[in-house]
Amino acid sequence: SQKIEQNSEALNIQEGKTATLTCNYTNYSPAYLQWYRQDPGRGPVFLLLIRENEKEKRKERLKVTFDTTLKQSLFHITASQPADSATYLCALDIGNSGNTPLVFGKGTRLSVIA
């Protein structure tokens, strides 16, 4: 069956360091993969989308990579700040279009310690 796994449930890092979160998937062939941020008691907020033909994508301090051979995406936050503390979710669109539902990983709860 299809599965999305995010490497760890929780990750603690020191302020200023780079946080790296991993998302692995099996039995999918997604055309793209998305990362979301979710704060407690709030809905997910879209961060980045990376397509299968893109190796890397950046947005300010965020960087996402997508390796379709390894079936893995890495999500990096450089120069991390306490305000980056949140749960980060990776998601795949099972139909490869905006009109089909997203399947989410369980998320990694990131805590950036000052």
Next chain:
Amino acid sequence: GAVVSQHPSRVICKSGTSVKIECRSLDFQATTMFWYRQFPKKSLMLMATSNEGSKATYEQGVEKDKFLINHASLTLSTLTVTSAHPEDSSFYICSASSGGAGSDTQYFGPGTRLTVL
């Protein structure tokens, strides 16, 4: 970016009552809306897909008679939890897609926390 709102943000009700949750796309027309449920420390689980003007498609294990979904316009979908029970207590989140060419992104509402006593 596109904005999706949900109302109410929080609701507490007695067991056996029905609760309606609204999901609105504020600055775009949503051909498709999705309803998810999230239990504490768990991932979002899709409940149903709602297309404007047609019946919702429910995921396996989701009772369509218990979770009534109406998508009467391109900016509004409602989820009604009928005869709610404590096990229905959860965080309900909707998302919306404009469905146009290149519209890969879904925009999520802020969620509704339902507590059934």
